[in-house]
Amino acid sequence: MPISSVREIFEVEEIQPLRKVQINEPNLYDIDLSFNGYDSQYSLHALHPYVAAINPPLVKKLIETYVPKHENILDPFCGGGGVLLEATLHKRENAGGDINPLSIILSKAKTTYIEQQKLQKAFIAVIEIAQNPISTDKTKINPQLKFWFKNDSLPFINSLINAINIVTEHDIKLNNLFKTIFSATVRDVMLTYRGEVRLRKLREEDLNKFNPDVLRSFVKRYKIAYERIITLPQGAVSDIAVRDIKKLDFENESFHSIICSPPYADDKNGVGYFQFSKNMLEWLGFTKEEISNHKKLFLGATKKINCLPESESLRKSLENVENRNYNHYKEAVSFYHDYNLGLIEMKRVVKKNIIIVIGNRVLSRTQFDNAQITVDFFKNIGVKLIHHYTRKLRKKRIANMGGDGGGIAKEHILVFEK
Ligand SMILES: C[S@@+](CC[C@H](N)C(=O)[O-])C[C@H]1O[C@@H](n2cnc3c(N)ncnc32)[C@H](O)[C@@H]1O
Structure with a gap:
């Protein structure tokens, strides 16, 4: 078989950016959101790296456009704390969660003022x-x-x-x-x-x-x-704790907006957040067992096969994977099942906007259009897409695209309204 066909990737039709705005409605359609050449490591962003971190200038624009002063923000996948630090710098009350204990330590450090x-x-x-x-x-x-x-x-x-x-x-x-x-x-x-x-x-x-x-x-x-x-502003307080998106400890409608970038895939087939963190956590005194218990909460880790909510795009990709590798198929079903639970929780705890920054992923040579899947899942529960932007990436490596990772060249920014 010629090499080209071995490497071929099954592609679903990609979601197209939506451009539908009312007069005077704030939006970012005329701004180049790639921020090439911008410094992204200002303030305490440079304190500690995190794998697949969000772009701070992008978060800054999103906060300025979508979160009025005196309103609050949740990042339920806070990772290296990029969203929470921007929220703090913009004087928006904020809260964060992640199942990775390293993420909690970093996010707290980046948002806490000390003399x-x-x-x-x-x-x-x-x-x-x-x-x-x-x-x-x-x-x-x-x-x-x-x-x-x-x-x-x-x-x-x-x-x-x-x-x-x-x-x-x-x-x-x-x-x-x-x-x-x-x-x-x-x-x-x-x-x-x-x-x-x-x-x-x-x-x-x-x-x-x-x-x-x-x-x-x-x-x-x-x-x-x-x-x-x-x-950092003095006296700023962020409420950051280990939290599983599948079951958040917040009352209904506790936040004006959510800004986050979810994992693109489960821990095994996507970015290795726990691999990245493991050595640091062990030096900090975490036992292997503690680390593994946190990892069990990762989206998709339960490996239960469940029926999935409707999404034509997801169905096509899953069909292709099922024919190629049944384990991958089960892992993907598990991941999207948990992802959907997370989206339902987001809807519950938010009053107004949910902003998701996400890119596509590949599994068993099959592309998954995570942006379209997110739009479909939210549509099923009555949350509508109001703005859709894409941004060019200089380099963002993801797993399973050949060699050690390969990359994606585009990221979607999806703005939903409840
Ligand atoms: C794309 S990263 C977030 C990056 C972050 N925005 C930043 O700037 O560093 C996705 C995060 O989701 C977390 N995660 C995975 N499963 C989760 C779950 N069930 N609940 C909460 N967080 C989870 C991972 O530990 C990872 O830190």
């Missing part, structure tokens, strides 16, 4: 203790972690987390911020390639060129926190 003086004092104490570790430092290094770090990085990483726990023991905000700075440091010195959707260890030739310096990295990350924490 610089207090930060500086704690930093000096942490460095002092970390550089003079007591030989009885408690934490035993997990042998599996040794695979991902240079041998000479391990003792100081260990001393740092011990020092952080000692210095910030009685101050939850400081503890959280220092854990974030520490976690970003761990990521900086980890022996993996950057910008990939799955963890991959550096090959021999790249390993030899990589000389991580734990202290330097920690100081660099601390400086970002110290210099930029003053960009």
